[in-house]
Each structure stands twice: as C-alpha cells, then as structure tokens.
Amino acid sequence: MAFVIPKETYSGKVYPVTIGTGDNAVTFGGENVLPFNGFEGSTPNKPVIAYEIQDIPPSDWPENVKKPFEAVSGDPVKWAKHCQDTLGARAIALRLTGTHPDRENLSAGDAAKTVKDVLSAISVPLIILGSNHAEKDSQVLVACAEAAKEKNCVIGKAQEANYKTIVAAAMANNHKLIAMSELDINLSKQLNILITQMGFDKERLITDPMSSALGYGLEYTYSVMERIRLAALAQNDATMQPPMVADVGMYVWKIKETQALEADLPMWGDLAKRGVLWEASTAASLLISGAELLIMRHPEAVQAVEKFISEMS
Amino acid sequence: MALTGVEIFKLLPKTNCKKCGHPTCLAFAMKLAQRQASLDACPDVSEDAKKLLGEASAPPVRPITFGAGDKAVKLGEETVLFRHEKKFVNPCAFAVEIKDTSREADVLKTIEDVLGSEIDRVGQKLRVDAILISNASGDPKALESVSRLVSEKAAGVPVIISTTDAGAAVSALGYFKDKRPVLFGANANNIESMAKAAGSFKAILGVTANGLDELISLTEKAKSLGTEDLVVDPGARKAGGIIEQNTIIRRAAIKKNFKSLGYPVITFAQRDDNMLESLIAVAGVAKYSSIIVLSSVTKWKSLALFTLRQNIYTDPQVPMQVEQKIYKIGEPTPESPLMITTNFSLTYFIVSGEVENSRVPSRLAVMDCEGLSVLTAWAAGKFTASKIAQFIKEAGIENEVSHRELIIPGYVAILSGAIEDKLEGWKVTVGPREANAIPAFLKSK
Numbered sequence A: 001m002a003f004v005i006p007k008e009t010y011s012g013k014v015y016p017v018t019i020g021t022g023d024n025a026v027t028f029g030g031e032n033v034l035p036f037n038g039f040e041g042s043t044p045n046k047p048v049i050a051y052e053i054q055d056i057p058p059s060d061w062p063e064n065v066k067k068p069f070e071a072v073s074g075d076p077v078k079w080a081k082h083c084q085d086t087l088g089a090r091a092i093a094l095r096l097t098g099t100h101p102d103r104e105n106l107s108a109g110d111a112a113k114t115v116k117d118v119l120s121a122i123s124v125p126l127i128i129l130g131s132n133h134a135e136k137d138s139q140v141l142v143a144c145a146e147a148a149k150e151k152n153c154v155i156g157k158a159q160e161a162n163y164k165t166i167v168a169a170a171m172a173n174n175h176k177l178i179a180m181s182e183l184d185i186n187l188s189k190q191l192n193i194l195i196t197q198m199g200f201d202k203e204r205l206i207t208d209p210m211s212s213a214l215g216y217g218l219e220y221t222y223s224v225m226e227r228i229r230l231a232a233l234a235q236n237d238a239t240m241q242p243p244m245v246a247d248v249g250m251y252v253w254k255i256k257e258t259q260a261l262e263a264d265l266p267m268w269g270d271l272a273k274r275g276v277l278w279e280a281s282t283a284a285s286l287l288i289s290g291a292e293l294l295i296m297r298h299p300e301a302v303q304a305v306e307k308f309i310s311e312m313s
Numbered sequence B: 001m002a003l004t005g006v007e008i009f010k011l012l013p014k015t016n017c018k019k020c021g022h023p024t025c026l027a028f029a030m031k032l033a034q035r036q037a038s039l040d041a042c043p044d045v046s047e048d049a050k051k052l053l054g055e056a057s058a059p060p061v062r063p064i065t066f067g068a069g070d071k072a073v074k075l076g077e078e079t080v081l082f083r084h085e086k087k088f089v090n091p092c093a094f095a096v097e098i099k100d101t102s103r104e105a106d107v108l109k110t111i112e113d114v115l116g117s118e119i120d121r122v123g124q125k126l127r128v129d130a131i132l133i134s135n136a137s138g139d140p141k142a143l144e145s146v147s148r149l150v151s152e153k154a155a156g157v158p159v160i161i162s163t164t165d166a167g168a169a170v171s172a173l174g175y176f177k178d179k180r181p182v183l184f185g186a187n188a189n190n191i192e193s194m195a196k197a198a199g200s201f202k203a204i205l206g207v208t209a210n211g212l213d214e215l216i217s218l219t220e221k222a223k224s225l226g227t228e229d230l231v232v233d234p235g236a237r238k239a240g241g242i243i244e245q246n247t248i249i250r251r252a253a254i255k256k257n258f259k260s261l262g263y264p265v266i267t268f269a270q271r272d273d274n275m276l277e278s279l280i281a282v283a284g285v286a287k288y289s290s291i292i293v294l295s296s297v298t299k300w301k302s303l304a305l306f307t308l309r310q311n312i313y314t315d316p317q318v319p320m321q322v323e324q325k326i327y328k329i330g331e332p333t334p335e336s337p338l339m340i341t342t343n344f345s346l347t348y349f350i351v352s353g354e355v356e357n358s359r360v361p362s363r364l365a366v367m368d369c370e371g372l373s374v375l376t377a378w379a380a381g382k383f384t385a386s387k388i389a390q391f392i393k394e395a396g397i398e399n400e401v402s403h404r405e406l407i408i409p410g411y412v413a414i415l416s417g418a419i420e421d422k423l424e425g426w427k428v429t430v431g432p433r434e435a436n437a438i439p440a441f442l443k444s445k
C-alpha cells in the first residue's frame, strides 16, 4: 500500500505583520501551517529576532549578558547602533525600564526623547516596550507612540488594565501593538477582542501570551501558544490569528540557572555557556510552539537561534 | 487503520453476556474503539476476531523497553500529538555516542561522564540514559573492544550498537545478552542479516532510511521477518526535516493508526557546534523523538535538555497550584524570616527558587488563592488582609517562629496596614515586587 502523507489543510492563516519602514522593514507571520510544517502549506516569512536594549544601563542584568554590551550600554543610542551595525540585528526592542516608579522613575517626556534619539540613529524597526507598570506605561507609551509617529513601530504591551490609552495612541500614530495577557488562551482572546472593538485593526496586532523561562513554567507558555496557533489555523478563529511574540530574554536572565556559579553548583557546568543555552533553548522551544517574533538579549544565543531558524526548511 | 466501534462490534460474540464488565457488546466495542478497554476482558471472543482486533487495538506507537534492570527506559506508547491534550507518556532517552575509533582513555572518560550525569531537579532524578557505540572504524574488532569496555565499566546502562555489518553486530551484541540493547543500522541492503542478529540476542532493531517511503518498506520487511520491536530513523538531520518527519510519523500512527510507522523514533542530533546540537535536541524533545543521540555529555547541555524534557513531559491536567502550607526553605530556625505568597505554581517556583538563591533559610507561607498570581489574587479578592490574617492564625505559625514579622509581596504593599490591624502583635514588612530582588532583600535583613 502506497503511503499517503497525512497532511492537514487548515482553513485559517496567521496574519503577516510588517514593522519598520523602507528597505529595512521586516515581515513575520503569514503562514497557514504549524511551525516547521512547511511541507503542508506555506511559510512565507521566517521568524524575526529583535535585540533587547534599555533606556538605562542594564544594572539588573546578570554579568554574563551585561558583558557583551559593556562598551555601549551606558547610552541607548550607542547600544541600538551596536546591535544594528555590529550584531546585524533585524529589529531592536527598546525597553523603557527606567520609567518604572521603583527604578529611575523617568518621565514620559524622557522616554519619548530616548525613543526619538534611538529612531534617528537606526534604520531597522523599533519595538517600544514599557516597564510593565500598568499605570505608568499608559503615560509613557502614549508619549512614545507620538514621538515615533509614522515609523511603523511596535508598541507594547497593552494589558487588560491599561489597554485603552495605549491602543488609542498606537492607532493614532500608525503603529503595531502587542497585547499581553497572562498564560491563558481565553484571556488572550478576550483582550484581542476588546482591542479590536475599539477600532484597532486585528491585522496590526501581535499576541503576547506571556513568556516563561525553561524550567520556570515554559510548558505553560508552550501549550498556550500551541493552542492559540491551532485555534487560528484549525478553527479559523480570527481573534487568534495575529502572530505571537516571545519576550524571552527578560524571563531567562533573572533565574538561577543563568546566574549560579559553577563553583557553587558544579553539576550545572560552565555558567557562560549555560546562560546562553538557556536563552537559546527557551527561544527555540517557543519557536516550535508558535512564536514568530522573539525578543532576546545575548548575541551568542541569538546567533544559535538564527542557525536553528535557517534549518527550518 | 483504526476500526470504528461498529466495525469492532461486528467481530464480537454479540451475546451481551456482560462478562467484560460492560452492559452490552456494543458498549464494550465503543470503549475498545476509544482505547479505553482491552480486548482481554472478553473471554468469548474468537481467535480470528482477536487477530484482527489485536492489530487494530494495539497502541499506535509500539511500546518498547530499552535496556534491562533499573536503568531500563520505556519508549513509545504515545497517544496524542499535542501535550495540552493529554500527558506525553514516555520521556525521550538521551544517548551519547562513543565512536570505536576513540582512544581507550576517551571512551573511559565518556563512560564516567555518563555515570556521573545524574542530577536531581524538582524531585526527579535525571541523567543521560544510554550509550551508542558506533562502528565508525568499520572494523569489527574495534567495535567489539569498545563494546567489551562499555559492558564492563557501564554495566546496566542501556546500549545501542550502531553498525551496518551484521557480523560485527553479533560479536558486539554478545556483551549485552538479555540486556535489551538496540542494534541500529538495518537498511535496504542488510536488513535480513541484521534482523537475524537482533533476533538471536533479543535486541531491538534500529532501522535507518532515507525518507519515509523507504522507512515504511523497511519496517514492513522487518515485520515479515518476525522482528517487531523496532526503533526508526527516517533520515533527517536538520531541525526542519526532523520536525517534519517526526510530525508525519506521529500523525500517521495516531490519527491513521498506520502500523508501519507506529514505532519510537531515534534522532541523531550530533553536531560540531555544541550549542546548535543542543537546539537540534530541543526540536527532538518537543516534537516526538524517543531517543536522541548526542555527541558528548556536557553538563550545561544536559541541564537544559533534562529540564526541557521534564517541562514537555509534565502532566498538563495537573492544576497550576501547589499545596497551601508553610514551606521551609533551607533549615530555618525560629528566628528565620517568614514570607507569604499565593499558591500559583509558577509564583511558588519562582519565589522559592529566589529564596533558595539567597541562601537565607526562611519560611514561605503559601496561601491557597485558587492558583492565582499575587496581583490577580489580590484583584479577585482572594489575597486580602483578612484572609491573610486568618491563614496566618490558623497555620499555627505562631508556635514555630519566635518573631512576629510577616514579609508580604511588594505588589500588595497597600495591604500592610490592614494586615497589622487584623493580626495583633504582628509587624508587616513590605518585600520586593519582583522575585529576583528577594536575595538582596533577604541578605540585607
């Protein structure tokens, strides 16, 4: 009996999302199959990795991921240029950590200035991320969305507690938007619906189902992503069809496995390699479960994942 | 092909005698179709029906025990394509390759690394499970001498002999009698002699092909030779190809009950670049490999892969909660700090991990908030001053600690006054908002 490959034909498709402007704009999403399943459909765009930078020096990053940026991380503009010009970043994710009330408590105006400065120094797309303080983010991101008007940036993250102002700002200034909810497919769906009900085009959305690090809840993110992707493809659920982002670096570089010295835990092996692999393997797992956009920190981890992505087809 | 309930029913005695524990033959047939019953339960089923049904009701991915004794690993038996549907059954095994061209000292070193690879992670013992001895030299003597060394120094560790030379296989397998090794390397040219060699040592046969069509013809050939305990290599070596082939194999087995692909898959992840090798292995762990072959035992690589395997193979049905109680971290004395958080399992893992990081022995009071995180629980009225006060009173903690200081998460700083009002004699201290600030916080106390 001749073997017929059991192919799935899905009725749904992930929206392609383009960010940035001009020659350096990038597009991700657009596929109508599960990740790495190009044999049964089309995967027009490869996943994109954005390098994470901050508006303030990364004093809270562990040594091993601070070091590669030592010479540039004192200044977000230099840092961004380094990622673009030296590391070949296809996109930059600027996290406005310094605006958090418990950190430097920088103002919305400060943040907007940083965004402007960074934008004028780079030509690759910019992802603008708040400090994850719901209240403060709604002021900060509104100012930044305006400062970045017409640059086709990604603004994030809109959450249930603050989405209204952020959505309005992203819409008024023609940006894409990350909608984040906490590890639950229904919450994700609901937030996407609320946002589109405000008139925001669902084809401009990016879903963040919340990332987690390998060993610290990765399986939850993994399965929520698989379920979202299946809902998009098999059930043709339009609210689940925006591409997904995995904000990998910030979750990975705060756990014990990326910081504990080999001298203290000899069974865990070389710390530098371990940290890099932790970020790369978390990222690779989330690519397999459905992420199209990754936000990462360590250059070696990014390189490893790029090699992995190049083996997708 | 999977039979429907009605098709199965036609083959049953139709007496409705209830001996199977089901009210009717049809009810039993329905259970069989859903794989929720075993045909053995019906004592009256005919031999012919047994044969037909046995084929149809066998698990879609053949269960195989690889190795013998307490280090044996079970392979196969999977029932779903996605881990959210149902728990993945048998975690994949990691095997490290030892080439028979290696110097004896290097062979011994790798054996030592395998034996010393075991670590404990959240209560589970994890290790590199197996050794693959490859006949890279093409010389039967070299294969035999490494096999002897492994059988002596790594007794009990499951072994894969990889060669295409059935004669060499026989002398190597001699060292692993009754140990359920895998004989890997059966292809279109040698399958008859390889199946014979495997058969005479009760070894599992590893079939290697260039693509799925060839693989199918090989597994069918093996079956016709009476060899049914197989592991299969469909040939892909790159991430995309591995996921593609593994997906097709798993789908054909589970959704179509296609027997010729219903075997555990072996994946070769070896690369010169250890980092990339690890990511190829990640693809295998996530997407359906049963054995993953690595080029070396490297501690940082093992830790990440063991952790991923554990994550992927956990039971998705188990609620994301931990038990409400006062957890001791380190060896706390009555003076040690007392912190409180909610019972969302991620919150618990992250907070307890950071308390451990701080090396300050502590007590962590974990309060039942129906598995919600701190902020969500607070917003939902489950992590309130009065509930916290009540929990602290009822937990009997006042007998365990000599102080009266409770550290609360920074996110609910707003509760501190209200808790002090409700917990007489207690002082409430506001801890950090994010768990990663806990070590600095505890050390400075």
Ligand code: SF4
Binding pocket: B012, B013, B014, B015, B016, B017, B018, B019, B020, B021, B022, B023, B024, B025, B028, B041, B042, B043, B044, B045
């Ligand atoms: S034991 Fe067999 S014959 Fe009796 S009811 Fe069950 S299936 Fe039918």
